[in-house]
Each structure stands twice: as C-alpha cells, then as structure tokens.
Amino acid sequence: MSTAAEAELAIQAKATLAKGQGYWAGVFKRVRRDPVTLVCFGILLIMFLAILFAPLLAPHDPYQGSMIRRLRGLQTAGYPLGTDELGRDMVTRLLYGGRLSWFMGIVPVVLAFFIGTTLGVTAGYMGGKVNMLIMRTTDVFYAFPSVLLAVAISGALGAGIVNAILALTLVFIPQIIRVAETVTQGVRNLDFVDAARSSGASGFTIVRVHVLGNVLGPIFVYATNLISVCMILASGLSFLGLGTKPPEPEWGLMLNTLRTAIYVQPWVAVLPGACIFVTSICFNLLSDGLRQAMDVKG
C-alpha cells in the first residue's frame, strides 16, 4: 500500500512541478476550494480576534459581580447572555475566559510539538538503541488512557495553570513522538536521503535539510488535530478544579461553577461548554481539511 501511495505522491509532485507551482501554492488552492475548512478557519479567526481584543469588546468588568443581579437569564437588558452565579456579565466572562482556554488548549500542543518532533525524528533517524530507548519509554506513557494520565499528573502536582500545562504537554509528547518516528522512518530510506549521505552530508545536515521538510507537514497536521483534544482536556481539568483557580475566567471552570445554576438558568449555565465545543470542532475540521489539502496519509 505504501509503495502505491508513494508512487501516487511522486506523480502528483511531478504534475505540480510541470505546472510551475510550488507545493504550498497547491495546498492553498485546495484549501480555498474547501468551504468547510474555510468556514472553520473564519470562525476560529473571529474567536481569536474577539478574545485578543476582549478588553475593548467586553461591556463590563470580568471580576466585578453584584449580588442583586445574580443569574439573570438570556436577553436581559444590558446583559444579553445573562449573568453568572456572582452576578458577573456572561459576555465579558466568555470573552476573557476564551483567553485562558485557548492558551491552555494551544500551549501544551506547541510544547509537545517541539519536544515530540525532536525526540521522534531522532528516534526514527538514528534507529538502533536510541530508537529502542525513546520508543519503549513512549510505550509506557501509551499504557495510560490520556485523560487518566492528565488527571493523575496534575492531581499529584496540585491545581494551577502551570501544572495543568505541564501535565497536558506530557500527555501529548508520546503521541507526537509516535507520529514523528513513523514518518521519519518512511523518509529515511528514500533515495534522496541515500544520495545526500553518499555525497558526504553529516547526519545533522541530512535531518535539517532533507528529513525535516518532509516530516513536519504530517506532524503539523496531527498537532492541529491535538489542539481539539487539548482544548477539551484543558477545560476538563479546570472543570475538575485542577486547572485555573477562581475568580479567573476560564470556560471549563465557568462550566463547573455554573453547574449549581442549572435549575435556575439552565441555558446560561451551558454557554461556556458551547464555546469549548465550537472551538474544538472547528480545530478538528480544520485539521481534517489541512490533512486533505496537504495530502497527508493516515
């Protein structure tokens, strides 16, 4: 199957070369024709800008509550999405909450991307004992369901943003190592790498010039998919009280504190979760779109 796929890739590569187009121009063109990916990208861009400019957009103070206007419903005058259990404006809290949720959803994946790619490419390229050491260690972390591992590490370390990010990074590193190792092994034995080796290039140069360019794409696509998972896990940790601490706004934590309000204002209480869902599904679909546009297998 892999040889057929490689042949197909080679034909496609030749076709794009013949047209005088670069690889990225082709990817861009395919993304532009994919409405789902474009819509998801648009939604994410709007959300990103909204949380980035939260201080300008937010109508109220995110920490200033009031006992007399607790738990107002949707479409209350001045508070279009109601107020939370301490009387704080939900629009403001959701805007500010997105900052921490996005931060905790993306940072662990970025960290894991760098560490995991380094280790995975090293394991895949070097082979032998190095590969054995790195991959067997990875197997151990794979023996834990990811939610359990995240809860275990941050539960032992104690609540806090840094601990949660540390725990999530540790959860994702093994997953990225596996992908990086597999694609690197696929590239390592291709002819152009042999050619570079026979021309006297050092191992480091070969990896930098010839291997990385061919493996970063698939790893990147996999990592964008992980953001979707990381968003859910990070907010989940906060939901359990293991991530952010009150009164800091964060979608998972807001969902947790509003849980007591589901009998009073059910639709206000579930709003933060809807934000997590929309972000997560958009990253997921974006990742699928990129996978297709970049023609990554698996």
Place this chain on the structure above:
Amino acid sequence: MILYLIRRALYAIPIALAVGFVCFMLVQIAPGDPINAIVPPDAPGDVVEQVRRDYGLDKPLPVQFGLWLFKVVQGDLGRSLATGRSVWSDLSTAIGNTLMLACCASLVGFIMGCTLGGLAGTFRGTLLDRFATGIAVAGVSVPHYWLGMVMVVIFSVQLNWLPAMGAGPGGSSDWAWDWEHFQFLVLPTITLSVIPTGIVTRTVRGIIAEIMNQEFVVALRGKGLTTFQIFLHVVKNAAPNALAVIGLQLGYLMGGSILVETVFSWPGTGLLLNSAIFQRDLPVLQGTILVLAMFFVALNLIVDLIQAALDPRIKRA
C-alpha cells in the same frame, strides 16, 4: 503463532512494571514530603520519624519502589488519609460501578459506531455518509462533561424524565437490575458513549472504505455474489482491526469517565479520584490510577492476542 502470543505476553511485563513505576512516582512528584501522604499533618515529630522508618521512606528511591511493589502485588494499596479505610475496599466497589458504566457506554458506542461507520463506508459520498461523518466529528470534539450537563438540562430539568445524578433512589449506591436503578444509568451511558461512537464510526468507515476498494471485492461481484454475501466477506476482513479499536475504547472509557462521573455524581472511580484530589488523599489517587492503568495494560494485551488469533497475517509481522 504460539511463539507470538508468548512474546507479546512477556512484553506486557516490563510495561506493567514501568506503569507501576510511573504511579509510584506520582507521590514522589507531589509537592511536599511523601511522608505527608501517609501520616496526618498534625502528627508529632517522633511518630512521623517512626512511620518514616516503618514505611522505608528513609531508604533510597529504588529500594522504596521495590518495597512498594512488593506490597502492591499482594493487594495492599495502602490506607486512605481521609477515611482511614484500606484503599482497596473503597476502590473495589467504585471499579464495579465504573466498569458497568464503561461497558454499557462501549456497547452503545460499538453498535452506533459500527452501524454508522459501516453504512458510511459502504455508501461513500452519499448524504448518509455525510451525516455519519458529521456525527463522528461531533462525537470526538464535544466536551462530554458539557454534553452531560446539557442532557441533565433537557431530560431532568426541563422534561423531568430521568434523574440528574446518583446511582439509585435516595442517593443509595446499591445496584439492582430494575427500572428504578436503571434510569440512573441512562444519561451517563449516553453521554459517555459519544466518544466511542465518534471514534468507532470514523475507524469502521475508513476500514470498510479501504476494503471495498480492494480487488477481491470486484472479483466477488464478478463471481455473481449478492450484496449481502459480499458484505459478509468485507465484515470478515474488517473485524480484526475494528475489534482492536473497540476493545481499547473500553479502556479509554474506564480512565476517561472521571469527568462524566463528576457531572452525574456516579459513584465510580472517577468520583473517588475527584474527592481524592480535593482532599489531597494521595494513597487513594495512586491506588486508583494504578488499578485503572493496569486494567488498560491488560486490555491492550487481550486485544492484541485476540487480534492475532483472528488475523493470521499479524503473527508474520
């Protein structure tokens, strides 16, 4: 064949040991002296020293791990700081509850996933395929703890059809197989099953689609077999890989049900973990994680063995 099975089973031993080591290290990485995980904070100094010697905490780390491991294989997971009971006594009932929830959710996910994935893989590109793929994407990207809350809002708060939390009438956790108790299982099961539904749908669709593209299917059609007969051949080829994914889902659900159990106050390992985290009851935390992880290791092994037994191509690899 036998050789492969033995080799795979032997490989599980170092993994299990390493998993044990990670669980052992959980208490070590926790901030503060690990002795605080055993004695209450207000204990006098000489008692603390006594306990430290008794538990071997004055010895080097590898020796400590050995001693800990020796106790764990005998089934001694230590005592809870909060209740003073042995960790295993609380854990054994909790595991039963979690296992029941996870099995029900896996079953629902398995049936839904195979149906949707099978249909989507067979009728690729149709509206049905899009619908199934949409469900699959939503299933893997929904924060299930939130979905649980939405379910409670709809079915408990608004419609008042099903109970919102607990595992039995009046807050009791004694299970019985009647509707009184069964209704408590409905919402958590549906909530927890969205993840396996999404993943199984995606996987089965991919597997079926790949098999349908193979030449032997064209050959079967050329031979004049009916669609149903071809379908049986496809199922036979898809089963080993599909089973592997489905089997592992049970393990993921065992470990991942903590959030759903928190939402529904389901008296399982998740709720136990949750309270252990809040009371900083490290022996309970460690014991629960260890048992769940070991369950996952064992499940991994069983899935691999079954897969090898079903698919003779594997043992050659």
